Amino acid sequence: MRWWFFRRRSCPASIRRTGLEESVLPSRTSSRRYLGQQPYLLPKDLGEVNRLDFQHYVLRAVLNVERHMIDAPISAWAGRLGSLFSLDIREGWKAMTPPIAAYFKMQEQEIHNIIEQAGKEWDALNTCYCFVAAYGQKL
Incomplete structure (x- = not known):
């Protein structure tokens, strides 16, 4: 078997690029194409690179991020606030x-019945909705 068959071919000097262009992924005119369920450490396409760049920019621009989890009661057992949230x-x-x-593929009346039944269950089970609030200090 010839080992040089799998060798990477080098570009002619006339079409080689230098500088910044080598680190930028080529843009595609068609829709995004990438490996679907394959785990991969690096970004798979230009859209993913742009998303990660934006995420990095946002995370660098915020300090002292705090997160609070608030249990918001749902239904009449929690008083007026719970009733309004349930409504x-x-x-x-x-x-x-x-x-x-x-x-x-159901009737609309069946969906309405399910929604009303959920409201009754919220009353019986003292249900709460976990609301997460996050905030930080801008640089």
Whole structure:
């Protein structure tokens, strides 16, 4: 077997690039293409490189990041605030009923019944919604 068959071919001197162009991934005119489920340490395409650059910029620009987890009570067992939060959640789900019913091939009335049943369960189980708030100091 010829070992030089797999050897990397060098570019002619006329098309070699120098400087910054070598470190930038080529842009593609088509949609993103990358290995789907393959784990890889480095970015797989230019979109991923741009996302990581932005993430690095944002994380460098913020100091003293603090995170607070707040358990927001849902339903009437928590008083007026819990009742309003429960109402907001139920009305939000009711507003999305037509696309949900179409996706699951169900009647809209069935979805409404499920939403009302969820509200009763929140009352019986003293349910809380875990809300995460994060903030930091800008440089």
